Amino acid sequence: MKHTITFLPDNITAxxxxxxxxxxxxxxxxxxxxxxxxxxxxxxxxxxxxxKGEVRSDKANLKQEDWDKGYRLACxxxxxxxxxxxxxxxxxxxxxALKRKPKTTRTISAKALDSLIGSWEVEPPxxxxxxxxxxxxxxxxxxxxxxxxxGIKQAFPDHTGGEPSYDHPELIKYLPAxxxxxxxxITLLLLRRNQGGFxxxxxxxxxxxxxLYGLAVDIGTTTCSGVLVDLSNGEIxxxxxxxxxxxxxxxxxxxxxxxANRPGGLKGLQEKVVGTINTIIEEICRELIIxxxxxxxxxxxGNTIMSHLLLGLDPKYLRESPYVxxxxxxxxxxxxxxxxxxxxxxxxxxxxxxxxxxxxxxVAGVHACQMAKSDKVSLFIDIGTNxxxxxxxxxxxxxxxxxxxxxxxxxGIRYGMRASSGAIENFQIHPETFxxxxxxxxxIKPSGICGSGLISIVAELLENGVIDQQGKFSHNLDxxxxxxxxxxxxxxxxxxxIR
Amino acid sequence: MKHTITFLPDNITAxxxxxxxxxxxxxxxxxxxxxxxxxxxxxxxxxxxxxKGEVRSDKANLKQEDWDKGYRLACxxxxxxxxxxxxxxxxxxxxxALKRKPKTTRTISAKALDSLIGSWEVEPPxxxxxxxxxxxxxxxxxxxxxxxxxGIKQAFPDHTGGEPSYDHPELIKYLPAxxxxxxxxITLLLLRRNQGGFxxxxxxxxxxxxxLYGLAVDIGTTTCSGVLVDLSNGEIxxxxxxxxxxxxxxxxxxxxxxxANRPGGLKGLQEKVVGTINTIIEEICRELIIxxxxxxxxxxxGNTIMSHLLLGLDPKYLRESPYVxxxxxxxxxxxxxxxxxxxxxxxxxxxxxxxxxxxxxxVAGVHACQMAKSDKVSLFIDIGTNxxxxxxxxxxxxxxxxxxxxxxxxxGIRYGMRASSGAIENFQIHPETFxxxxxxxxxIKPSGICGSGLISIVAELLENGVIDQQGKFSHNLDxxxxxxxxxxxxxxxxxxxIR
Numbered sequence: 001m002k003h004t005i006t007f008l009p010d011n012i013t014a015x016x017x018x019x020x021x022x023x024x025x026x027x028x029x030x031x032x033x034x035x036x037x038x039x040x041x042x043x044x045x046x047x048x049x050x051x052k053g054e055v056r057s058d059k060a061n062l063k064q065e066d067w068d069k070g071y072r073l074a075c076x077x078x079x080x081x082x083x084x085x086x087x088x089x090x091x092x093x094x095x096x097a098l099k100r101k102p103k104t105t106r107t108i109s110a111k112a113l114d115s116l117i118g119s120w121e122v123e124p125p126x127x128x129x130x131x132x133x134x135x136x137x138x139x140x141x142x143x144x145x146x147x148x149x150x151g152i153k154q155a156f157p158d159h160t161g162g163e164p165s166y167d168h169p170e171l172i173k174y175l176p177a178x179x180x181x182x183x184x185x186i187t188l189l190l191l192r193r194n195q196g197g198f199x200x201x202x203x204x205x206x207x208x209x210x211x212l213y214g215l216a217v218d219i220g221t222t223t224c225s226g227v228l229v230d231l232s233n234g235e236i237x238x239x240x241x242x243x244x245x246x247x248x249x250x251x252x253x254x255x256x257x258x259x260a261n262r263p264g265g266l267k268g269l270q271e272k273v274v275g276t277i278n279t280i281i282e283e284i285c286r287e288l289i290i291x292x293x294x295x296x297x298x299x300x301x302g303n304t305i306m307s308h309l310l311l312g313l314d315p316k317y318l319r320e321s322p323y324v325x326x327x328x329x330x331x332x333x334x335x336x337x338x339x340x341x342x343x344x345x346x347x348x349x350x351x352x353x354x355x356x357x358x359x360x361x362x363v364a365g366v367h368a369c370q371m372a373k374s375d376k377v378s379l380f381i382d383i384g385t386n387x388x389x390x391x392x393x394x395x396x397x398x399x400x401x402x403x404x405x406x407x408x409x410x411x412g413i414r415y416g417m418r419a420s421s422g423a424i425e426n427f428q429i430h431p432e433t434f435x436x437x438x439x440x441x442x443x444i445k446p447s448g449i450c451g452s453g454l455i456s457i458v459a460e461l462l463e464n465g466v467i468d469q470q471g472k473f474s475h476n477l478d479x480x481x482x483x484x485x486x487x488x489x490x491x492x493x494x495x496x497x498i499r
Numbered sequence: 500m501k502h503t504i505t506f507l508p509d510n511i512t513a514x515x516x517x518x519x520x521x522x523x524x525x526x527x528x529x530x531x532x533x534x535x536x537x538x539x540x541x542x543x544x545x546x547x548x549x550x551k552g553e554v555r556s557d558k559a560n561l562k563q564e565d566w567d568k569g570y571r572l573a574c575x576x577x578x579x580x581x582x583x584x585x586x587x588x589x590x591x592x593x594x595x596a597l598k599r600k601p602k603t604t605r606t607i608s609a610k611a612l613d614s615l616i617g618s619w620e621v622e623p624p625x626x627x628x629x630x631x632x633x634x635x636x637x638x639x640x641x642x643x644x645x646x647x648x649x650g651i652k653q654a655f656p657d658h659t660g661g662e663p664s665y666d667h668p669e670l671i672k673y674l675p676a677x678x679x680x681x682x683x684x685i686t687l688l689l690l691r692r693n694q695g696g697f698x699x700x701x702x703x704x705x706x707x708x709x710x711l712y713g714l715a716v717d718i719g720t721t722t723c724s725g726v727l728v729d730l731s732n733g734e735i736x737x738x739x740x741x742x743x744x745x746x747x748x749x750x751x752x753x754x755x756x757x758x759a760n761r762p763g764g765l766k767g768l769q770e771k772v773v774g775t776i777n778t779i780i781e782e783i784c785r786e787l788i789i790x791x792x793x794x795x796x797x798x799x800x801g802n803t804i805m806s807h808l809l810l811g812l813d814p815k816y817l818r819e820s821p822y823v824x825x826x827x828x829x830x831x832x833x834x835x836x837x838x839x840x841x842x843x844x845x846x847x848x849x850x851x852x853x854x855x856x857x858x859x860x861x862v863a864g865v866h867a868c869q870m871a872k873s874d875k876v877s878l879f880i881d882i883g884t885n886x887x888x889x890x891x892x893x894x895x896x897x898x899x900x901x902x903x904x905x906x907x908x909x910x911g912i913r914y915g916m917r918a919s920s921g922a923i924e925n926f927q928i929h930p931e932t933f934x935x936x937x938x939x940x941x942x943i944k945p946s947g948i949c950g951s952g953l954i955s956i957v958a959e960l961l962e963n964g965v966i967d968q969q970g971k972f973s974h975n976l977d978x979x980x981x982x983x984x985x986x987x988x989x990x991x992x993x994x995x996x997i998r
Contacts, residue, residue: 136823141854143827144816162694168830169810169837176816176825195661195694311668317643317675324635326675328642331667338668355640 005083007031008051022048022055022077022085027426027439033087034435038424039075039443046074053083075443124231125192125349126201126296128209129155133184144176148188148200161197164190167345171200178205189296191347201345202296213237215284215295217277218361219302219310220244221253221385222409223418224273226280228288231296240283241418245272246309251406252385253305257315270312274339281341293343298335301351303359303386304328310338310350323356330360357401362388372397383408383451408451417448424453429460504582506530507550521547521554521576521584526925526938532586533934537923538574538942545573552582574942623730624691624848625700625795627708628654632683643675647687647699660696663689666844670699677704688795690846700844701795712736714783714794716776717860718801718809719743720752720884721908722917723772725779727787730795739782740917744771745808750905751884752804756818759808769811773838780840792842797834800850802858802885803827809837809849822855829859856900861887871896882907882950907950916947923952928959 001018005025014029023046026033037043041060049070058076059067074085131151134140142150149163166172178186182205189202210232217226225241246269249259260266277300281292300310304325308315311333313326330350335342351360351367362382371378372394380390387404390397410416417423424446426439440446449457461467468474500517504524513528522545525532536542540559548569557575558566573584630650633639641649648662665671677685681704688701709731716725724740745768748758759765776799780791799809803824807814810832812825829849834841850859850866861881870877871893879889886903889896909915916922923945925938939945948956960966967973 136821138821141821141823143824143852145826146828165830169812169832172810172812172826176813176823195696197694311671313668313671314675322635322637322640324640324675325642327644327671329645331664333668353642 003079003082005085008086016079018079020079021443022079023074023439025079026074032428032430032437033074035075035437038438038440038446040445041073041076047071048074049086051084051086054080056080122234124214127190128212129188129190130207130209131186135184144179145172164198164200166200170344175203178203182206202343211294213295214297217300219300219306221306222406224276224280226284228284238284238287240280242276242279245276252403256305257319260315266314269309273310278341292341295342295346298346298348300348301360301364303361304353304356307350307353307360318356325353325356328353358388358399362390366390415448417450419450422447423450425450427453427456427460429464502578502581504584507585515578517578519578520942521578522573522938525573531927531929531936532573534574534936537937537939537945539944540572540575546570547573548585550583550585552580555579621733623713626689627711628687628689629706629708630685634683643678644671663697663699665699669843674702677702681705701842710793712794713796716799718799718805720805721905721910723775723779727783737783737786739779741775741778744775751902755804756814759814765813768808772809777840791840794841794845797845797847799847800859800863802860803852803855806849806852806859817855824852824855827852857887857898861889865889914947916949918949921946922949924949926952926955926959928963
């Protein structure tokens with residue numbers, strides 16, 4: 001469910017999900033709200049007035065008389081209806097209201113991307129089918145598998161894709177026991193086949209149709225992150241991420257390729273990234289109290305080198321002219337065969353690559369934002385350890401790629417960190433006081449700055465004249481307080497990024 | 500190439516392959532030729548006169564004057580053209596020619612079955628494709644696999660089955676190296692898919708299209724035997740057989756099922772039959788000087804219990820009412836996954852079963868003799884450790900099965916043996932003298948009697964009045980010499996079979 005918020009006096013409107021945090025909503029809409037503590041409810045600065053509509057809010061250290069006047073702490077409020085919110089004017093020491101110039105840019109947090117993307121239909125490649133089969137008798141003693149096939153045929157009388165295939169020899173080994181333990185009431189896990197019809201990849205006792213989980217993994221050169229999705233509705237149930245275990249073998253893709261050609265190097269690199277994925281799976285499963293074998297499908301995207309290493313393919317030809325990948329469209333793979341802790345039948349879909357240095361990660365991004373469906377020309381930028389830029393629309397698309405280094409994932413930045421809890425991911429500056437508005441992931445006390453935080457900070461510093469187009473600090477700003485602030489920023493921000 | 504032989508004075512004609520042994524040809528045609536030594540060229544009894552046509556023959560111990568008169572030893576002669584052969588009359592001690600009554604039945608050796616079956620087209624499920632690909636350049640640096648796919652598309656411009664799938668992750672691991680080692684000249688091994696199109700299951704450097712081997716294995720409860728077939732023309736290149744290693748776990752299928760339910764029993768039984776198959780593969784490969792990984796496809800047939808055990812499926816429900824197999828139509832399986840020494844991509848086709856006690860062996864037999872294509876009603880009997888009888892035609896078919904014991908594979912028979920070199924497989928009695936005509940496999944000195952030899956012997960004894968319809972010996976025969984012979988037979992033949 002979506003609600004519309006109007007922020008006064010700037011008269012900026014934003015559409016957000018019901019339950020969204022109000023400080024987040026303001027930050028995403030580019031509305032400056034005084035907020036120092038990252039959204040922790042400690043500083044008490046982010047007071048707003050709820051003119052119309054309803055928020056759910058925690059009083060915390062707010063004075064009773066402010067509460068009664070309709071003041072709420074934005075960081076402790078969630079959106080419950082359409083809202084009209086007044087952000088109080090800041091005043092100078094002399095009591096004069098500070099003017100705010102209208103924003104020319106907007107920053108968008110990673111989580112707000114879906115509003116940009118538009119809607120998706122949930123149509124996963126796996127589905128479940130519950131069957132209550134007739135028990136065999138002497139008059140009807142066809143084989144167990146034929147009985148299952150008959151049940152499917154009865155469930156889909158109009159199905160035209162032919163009799164399903166099935167995983168073997170695994171599936172038929174446990175089918176008879178599952179049928180008899182469950183008194184012939186079973187749930188089949190079906191995989192849609194490219195050529196039509198489907199394939200039975202698992203059978204479970206009883207009705208398990210309510211549990212259908214998919215795992216999406218971004219295999220970055222520096223960071224891997226995974227989300228577990230409820231495939232019945234597309235909802236994200238849990239997330240986890242970690243540094244790619246291959247980092248110890250080299251920070252960039254070229255050094256990984258070099259490492260892969262050492263004796264045992266390729267195998268080691270494959271095991272390391274698989275280990276990272278397994279840790280992500282473990283964390284997600286521990287959080288949701290499910291088993292890794294409950295995961296029915298896995299999609300992953302990575303650059304061409306990461307994809308090759310995950311599959312155990314020698315990446316050496318990627319580095320030598322004419323830069324040829326072994327394979328660019330990866331077939332469905334049984335993840336367990338790669339060493340991933342998963343059901344033996346769970347399939348891994350790996351996003352296809354375009355070329356040696358335009359990988360599945362950028363393809364996945366282009367796919368997700370649906371720019372290939374639009375007649376408008378879009379610009380898509382994916383900055384990780386490798387950076388790619390795509391421009392195009394439904395008719396054409398061009399891409400350039402370069403090495404960006406690990407800065408955006410915390411590497412080489414004094415207070416840099418990955419985009420995990422406590423990372424500053426959104427940031428605004430009051431245009432006159434230079435007071436910061438800091439929003440962290442999970443709205444707790446800031447513990448560092450992640451990649452989107454860095455971009456947000458640099459953008460705000462540039463827009464407010466604190467740094468120039470070359471990324472140099474403007475030392476001619478005259479307010480002592482601002483000067484002090486700038487010295488602080490110089491200290492915090494990493495030169496490798498800005499310069 | 501086929502040739503017609505006319506045997507005089509009985510005027511029996513037979514059509515045989517060029518190169519067939521003349522003694523064999525006579526035995527298969529039901530023509531009695533005096534032959535004691537099994538076809539070894541030692542006894543010198545099997546003299547015939549070549550009236551017309553040409554044989555290739557060894558003179559051995561034949562007198563020069565006989566040779567000059569056109570006498571040849573049938574056991575040392577091979578058919579080179581259409582022939583007219585006179586079999587000399589036998590004479591009594593008094594010099595009187597012995598009359599021969601015309602035969603009412605004919606025995607057929609296993610190898611002559613193909614004459615009964617009719618013709619088959621050679622259309623194997625695997626094929627090879629030789630490609631000379633263009634080397635990649637900076638202007639044309641698609642992935643290795645895409646280059647292969649493009650080559651296939653150019654080779655089959657009219658192909659409608661869609662882009663081939665391929666085995667993974669194995670194939671893509673070695674594809675890049677094979678392409679570069681072979682200077683982009685490769686041979687693909689293609690597997691025809693049920694749903695149309697094909698799947699790449701192997702890639703080899705250079706042009707290997709002349710080598711395409713298939714292995715057929717009969718998995719009997721007592722005996723396993725395999726033949727290696729040249730899939731380009733259907734020719735059998737080598738054969739091997741051995742006792743099923745499971746025998747140590749029980750002689751019949753019921754005791755195997757019982758054994759399978761011991762701890763580790765199922766795994767042990769699977770390993771034992773796989774070990775037997777591996778020995779057969781080793782022997783065949785050693786004979787032909789090829790590698791097991793050169794075998795491109797494998798077809799096997801066995802009864803339902805043997806099929807379950809080979810796949811590692813628990814057979815216990817086969818023994819309990821209502822006698823339900825786990826699976827009756829087996830999917831293509833990678834043989835290496837079962838432990839068979841073979842190329843990792845080699846597929847095993849296992850003939851489908853009809854029911855718990857009507858297995859893939861009988862289906863394979865019915866398929867091979869093509870009785871399901873005929874409007875005439877045929878009777879098909881497969882007697883192994885289990886015996887099955889099928890009667891029917893293209894419209895209907897019924898089958899009954901029973902336990903036959905291991906007698907036909909040498910079990911419980913004093914001089915019983917498997918159908919290997921030296922086994923008596925064809926036998927006739929001179930109707931008046933009761934002199935035997937003995938033909939052994941490979942025409943060497945007899946070392947025992949195999950199943951078809953037993954049937955041949957019993958049929959001859961019955962037809963000539965030595966035993967009666969109940970299988971009892973007729974003790975009222977009056978010639979002392981014959982009496983002596985019969986006593987010998989009583990000693991040799993196994994009562995469990997005849998009574």
